[in-house]
Each structure stands twice: as structure tokens, then as C-alpha cells.
Amino acid sequence: MTIVDTAYWQEATRCLGVGEVTLLGLWGEPGRIHMAILDDGIVLLDLDCADGRYPSVGARHAPAIRLERAARDLFGLEPIGLPDTRPWLAHGPNPTAYPFLPVDGEGLHQIPVGPVHAGIIEPGHFRFTADGETVVRLEQRLGYVHKGIDHLMHGATLEQAARLAGRISGDSTVAYAFAFASAVEAALGVAPPPRALWLRGVMAELERIANHLGDFGAICNDASFSIMLAHCGILRERVLRGAAACFGHRLMMDGIVPGGVAADLSAEGVAGIRALIDAIRARFPMLVELYDKTASLQDRTVGTGFLSADLARRFGAGGYVGRASGRDFDARRSIGYLPYDQLRFDVPVLTEGDVNARVLIRIKEIEQSLSLLEQMLDRLPPGEVRLAVEPGGRGEGLALVEAFRGDLLAWLRFDENGRIDRCHLRDASWFQWPLLEAAIEGNIVADFPLCNKSFNCSYSGHDL
Amino acid sequence: MLRTLLEGLRSPVTEKVDRGGDPELAALAAKLDRAAQRRLGRSLAIREVDAGSCNGCELEIHALNNAFYDLERFGLRFVASPRHADVLMVTGPVTRNMREGLERTWRATPDPKWVVAVGDCAAGCGVFAGSPACIGRVADVVPVNLIIRGCPPTPMQLLQGLLALLSAR
Numbered sequence: 104m105t106i107v108d109t110a111y112w113q114e115a116t117r118c119l120g121v122g123e124v125t126l127l128g129l130w131g132e133p134g135r136i137h138m139a140i141l142d143d144g145i146v147l148l149d150l151d152c153a154d155g156r157y158p159s160v161g162a163r164h165a166p167a168i169r170l171e172r173a174a175r176d177l178f179g180l181e182p183i184g185l186p187d188t189r190p191w192l193a194h195g196p197n198p199t200a201y202p203f204l205p206v207d208g209e210g211l212h213q214i215p216v217g218p219v220h221a222g223i224i225e226p227g228h229f230r231f232t233a234d235g236e237t238v239v240r241l242e243q244r245l246g247y248v249h250k251g252i253d254h255l256m257h258g259a260t261l262e263q264a265a266r267l268a269g270r271i272s273g274d275s276t277v278a279y280a281f282a283f284a285s286a287v288e289a290a291l292g293v294a295p296p297p298r299a300l301w302l303r304g305v306m307a308e309l310e311r312i313a314n315h316l317g318d319f320g321a322i323c324n325d326a327s328f329s330i331m332l333a334h335c336g337i338l339r340e341r342v343l344r345g346a347a348a349c350f351g352h353r354l355m356m357d358g359i360v361p362g363g364v365a366a367d368l369s370a371e372g373v374a375g376i377r378a379l380i381d382a383i384r385a386r387f388p389m390l391v392e393l394y395d396k397t398a399s400l401q402d403r404t405v406g407t408g409f410l411s412a413d414l415a416r417r418f419g420a421g422g423y424v425g426r427a428s429g430r431d432f433d434a435r436r437s438i439g440y441l442p443y444d445q446l447r448f449d450v451p452v453l454t455e456g457d458v459n460a461r462v463l464i465r466i467k468e469i470e471q472s473l474s475l476l477e478q479m480l481d482r483l484p485p486g487e488v489r490l491a492v493e494p495g496g497r498g499e500g501l502a503l504v505e506a507f508r509g510d511l512l513a514w515l516r517f518d519e520n521g522r523i524d525r526c527h528l529r530d531a532s533w534f535q536w537p538l539l540e541a542a543i544e545g546n547i548v549a550d551f552p553l554c555n556k557s558f559n560c561s562y563s564g565h566d567l
Numbered sequence: 568m569l570r571t572l573l574e575g576l577r578s579p580v581t582e583k584v585d586r587g588g589d590p591e592l593a594a595l596a597a598k599l600d601r602a603a604q605r606r607l608g609r610s611l612a613i614r615e616v617d618a619g620s621c622n623g624c625e626l627e628i629h630a631l632n633n634a635f636y637d638l639e640r641f642g643l644r645f646v647a648s649p650r651h652a653d654v655l656m657v658t659g660p661v662t663r664n665m666r667e668g669l670e671r672t673w674r675a676t677p678d679p680k681w682v683v684a685v686g687d688c689a690a691g692c693g694v695f696a697g698s699p700a701c702i703g704r705v706a707d708v709v710p711v712n713l714i715i716r717g718c719p720p721t722p723m724q725l726l727q728g729l730l731a732l733l734s735a736r
Contacts, residue, residue, distance in 0.1 A: 271621060276621075
């Protein structure tokens with residue numbers, strides 16, 4: 104943590120604007136604004152703003168705009184010069200009274216979608232402006248599942264906060280618990296037993312595989328290729344059942360706790376995961392071949408929903424969104440943390456930037472995760488899996504872990520009684536949602552589900 | 568290759584479902600009157616509404632459609648509009664920002680209709696209890712007929728809950 108003055112803050116903003124560094128997060132608390140930046144390492148800047156005002160980062164670096172709108176809604180911090188002053192997470196007493204961007208042009212029509220969508224998905228509003236079938240603009244409105252996480256964290260016990268962190272985005276519960284626990288351990292200066300760290304890796308890769316399988320099937324299904332969804336659904340279900348057998352919960356919620364993991368992995372558990380790896384390897388390559396050989400499917404995914412490398416870089420797009428558009432970043436390797444810094448794996452990167460590239464990145468990552476699982480099971484260190492953690496007094500910690508969607512930032516500070524004073528978790532979706540608006544431009548309305556699913560941003564993780 | 572792929576689907580993975588379920592669920596279902604049962608018959612059209620969930624419940628509701636649980640074999644299916652629905656399956660602690668959306672969806676669902684609150688958050692706000700951004704339980708916003716607990720409930724628990732709705736006496 105570095106407490107900075109306004110001049111330093113503005114210099115950091117300039118560096119962000121010209122692309123010398125990458126924005127990792129921006130969040131508030133009463134009277135103070137925080138910014139995390141990726142330079143050679145992670146730099147955390149704190150700016151006191153007793154009068155509740157600070158120079159806007161979004162004024163020169165667009166990726167910060169929604170973050171600043173959110174911090175303003177939550178803590179009343181006013182970013183001076185913010186180009187978009189509409190509320191973001193706070194919808195107010197009349198939720199339908201939101202000033203969408205004005206649209207002016209002959210023959211344009213608008214299609215409002217959501218917040219309640221046709222499928223079983225999270226709520227959000229999409230306002231399409233179309234010229235015939237072609238989308239000329241998508242404007243998102245999010246915040247429908249805003250649950251007040253940052254406020255709930257304030258004053259929470261460590262145990263309450265850990266459970267809450269694991270329920271910010273259910274599909275990434277392992278990654279959230281991993282990031283939260285790592286930030287706690289950084290704040291307290293403790294290291295969990297080695298076996299616990301490796302078991303965290305096992306859970307994290309199972310979660311990644313389950314989600315990538317689900318997405319692979321769902322993306323193909325959105326191109327009316329439902330046999331892929333059926334096959335991937337079976338494989339995904341096998342992963343979740345394996346997780347339940349090994350860790351007592353299908354999504355592995357609360358499996359990672361500050362100080363280690365909640366339960367050890369038995370010898371039967373190890374054998375079960377090995378069998379699972381074999382089962383996926385027996386079936387998955389055929390599905391990939393089917394994807395590769397189905398021209399009608401490729402016709403929908405290749406060239407659709409293009410995201411430029413420049414935008415991916417400027418927004419610091421994490422995960423498959425960034426890596427399909429040339430951004431070679433993976434917190435497991437680029438930042439490096441246990442157990443990954445002791446394992447061999449590739450970080451697949453493509454430059455095509457379309458739906459197909461985001462599918463291919465997922466496919467390659469499933470293969471990498473299977474290999475990581477094998478390596479971890481082969482070398483799982485013996486010993487304890489949990490260290491008693493007793494927060495004694497003030498302390499601050501930060502962690503960046505790679506969730507299936509991309510890098511997930513966790514920051515927290517303890518108060519003098521060992522409770523959580525402030526905690527903020529930033530989902531990769533914050534920087535991916537705005538890019539979806541860019542990726543859909545010029546595509547037909549009917550391809551939106553495909554583009555959307557290829558991003559698969561979290562609503563809950565974003566809305567906090 | 569086609570043969571191999573079809574093989575994967577042919578070998579049956581579909582689960583048998585024990586309709587016994589848990590006693591709490593059975594008791595709740597029993598409260599649904601005979602008239603409801605007669606009207607629902609053996610088929611239910613379900614509209615899912617996420618009113619603030621972390622998306623964990625949605626993942627497991629999704630799983631109901633996979634080959635293991637194969638929801639449609641029981642005459643249960645998810646529909647795209649509340650206008651087509653008999654049942655609203657609602658998840659999450661209802662957020663301030665989704666209250667209107669939930670109420671409108673409920674109003675858009677034709678009578679007779681039933682509401683199933685899915686998950687610990689929908690049942691009692693879960694870990695989000697006390698948040699100024701949340702209204703409360705689903706029952707605080709729309710009338711609830713059945714509660715399926717769990718964080719999230721497993722697909723089997725969901726299936727048993729829905730079948731309880733069909734077999735209420």
C-alpha cells in the first residue's frame with residue numbers, strides 16, 4: 104500500500120491513459136479511494152479524499168469509468184471530471200428511469216432485453232440499437248443483483264467474510280475463496296501448509312474445467328448445435344460429482360478457508376480424480392474433433408464478435424477474452440503463486456479475437472488443466488491441510504488469482520479487533536463487460552447470444 | 568465418429584429419482600391443495616427468475632437439463648416467458664434492484680400460478696441477510712408456495728422438490 108497525493112494519482116492516471124501500465128481495480132471506502140495497477144508487479148495506491156472528491160481516472164482511462172460510477176454509488180466519492188455521471192449500481196427508487204444514451208439516425212430501432220432474460224441466466228439489461236439486423240450499438244445496464252457485498256464485509260468476522268467471499272459469484276466460488284484466503288494470509292503474514300496450497304490448486308483446476316466444459320457446450324448450443332451441450336453437460340456433471348465426492352460439495356463452496364483447506368483429500372479422492380481425468384480424456388478429444396469438422400458451426404463462430412488486441416490490452420482483459428485477443432496474461436504464470444510456480448503449463452494465446460478463438464482458448468485450457476491436475480496429484484505433498492488463523496490486529500493484504508474467467512483481485516484490511524474493516528473483490532468481468540459492447544458492434548442481433556456466451560461475464564461478480 | 572458420439576448418449580446415465588425426498592419438503596408440498604394438483608396435472612411449465620442470486624443456484628438448475636437428471640421426462644420444462652409459465656422458480660435474496668423485475672414477472676404470469684423459492688438466499692436471505700441492498704426473502708415480495716433449501720440445492724434436491732409439487736396431496 105502506498106498513500107499518495109493528488110499529483111501522484113494523476114501521474115498514475117496518465118500512465119494508465121497512455122498504456123504504460125494496466126488497471127487492476129479501483130474501489131472506495133468512506134473518505135478514501137484505492138487503485139491497483141499492474142506494472143512490473145502489483146502497485147496499490149491509496150488517495151485520501153476527506154472532502155469526498157478525487158481526480159477521475161476514467162476521464163483519461165475509459166476502463167475506470169464503471170468502477171468510479173460504482174464507488175460513487177457505494178461511498179459517495181465524487182470523481183472530478185468523470186465523463187459519465189449516471190449512477191451504476193444504485194438504481195434508485197424508480198429503476199426504469201435510467202437515461203440510456205441518446206440514439207439519432209434514420210431507420211434505427213431499439214431492442215430492449217432484460218433484466219429477466221429468456222434463459223436460466225442472471226439478470227441484466229441490454230439495450231440494442233439496430234439498423235435492420237445489424238447491431239450498431241449495445242448499451243448495457245447492470246447492477247440488478249447488487250447485494251451490498253462491500254458493506255456486508257465491513258465489520259464481518261473472518262469466518263463470515265470467507266463464506267461471503269465464496270458467494271460473490273457461485274461459478275467461481277473456489278477462485279473467490281482462494282483469492283480471499285490468500286489476501287488474509289498476506290495480511291497476517293502466515294503461510295498455509297504446503298499440502299493445502301496444492302489442494303487449492305486441485306480445486307481451482309476442477310472448477311476451471313467444469314466451467315470451460317459448460318461454456319463450450321453452451322456456446323455451441325447457442326449456434327443450435329445441441330449435441331455438444333449434451334456431451335459437455337455429461338462431462339461437466341462428472342466433474343461436479345467428482346468434486347462432491349472429494350471435497351463434499353459439487354461447486355466446492357467453502358472448500359478453501361483462510362489458513363488452508365476445509366478437508367483433506369483422501370487416497371480414494373485422488374483415485375477418483377485420476378479416473379475423472381481419464382474419463383474426460385477418453386471423450387473430450389472427439390468433441391473437439393466434432394467442433395473442428397462441423398462447418399455449419401464454424402460458420403457461426405469464426406469471425407463473429409471480434410475483439411481487437413488494442414481494446415483487450417487497454418482494458419486489461421483477463422482470461423480467455425484477453426488471451427483470444429493477443430493479451431498474454433495469466434495470473435498463475437504472470438504473477439506466479441503456489442502451487443503453479445512449481446508446475447509446468449502453457450498459457451494459450453491467440454490473436455483472432457473472435458468467438459472461435461475464445462472457444463479454442465477454453466479447449467486448450469481444459470487440456471492444460473488436466474495436465475496440471477495430474478502433476479499436482481503426482482506430487483501432492485504430505486502433511487497438515489489447515490493452519491489456525493487468528494487475526495490479531497490491523498493488517499492489509501492483497502492477492503491476484505486466476506479464476507476461470509480471468510484474474511481476480513482481492514484486497515482487505517483488518518480492524519484492530521481482528522474483524523474485516525474493508526474488503527473488496529474485483530471480478531474479471533468488470534473489464535470484460537464493456538468489451539462485449541465493442542465486440543457485438545456490426546454483428547447481427549441473432550449472434551448476440553453466441554458472443555455473450557463466449558464472454559460469459561459474471562453479473563453477480565460484477566454487481567457485488 | 569458419429570457412432571462413437573452417439574454411443575456416449577446411448578449408454579443410459581439417467582438417474583432414478585427417489586420421490587420420498589426430505590420430510591420438510593413433503594410437508595410443505597402437502598399444503599398445496601388438491602385443486603392445485605388437479606390444475607397442474609402432470610405437466611409444469613417453469614420460468615426461472617434470478618432475483619439476486621450469486622449464480623450458484625442457476626448452475627444447479629441448469630444441471631436439471633443434463634442427461635443425468637433430464638427434467639423433461641417428468642413433464643417439467645423451462646419456458647422463456649412468464650406468460651407461458653405455471654411456476655416461477657425464484658433464486659437469490661431479492662435485491663432492491665430486482666424487486667420491480669420480480670414483481671412484474673409475477674404479475675405477468677397467468678393464474679393459477681405457484682412460486683418456488685430456491686436456495687437458502689431465497690428462503691431466508693442466506694449470507695446476505697441484513698444488507699441494505701437486499702429487500703429480503705422471496706416471500707417478502709411475492710407469495711411463496713414451496714421452498715427448496717440448499718446452498719445451492721443439488722439437482723437431485725431440486726428434482727425432488729419439483730416432484731413434490733406435482734404429487735402434493
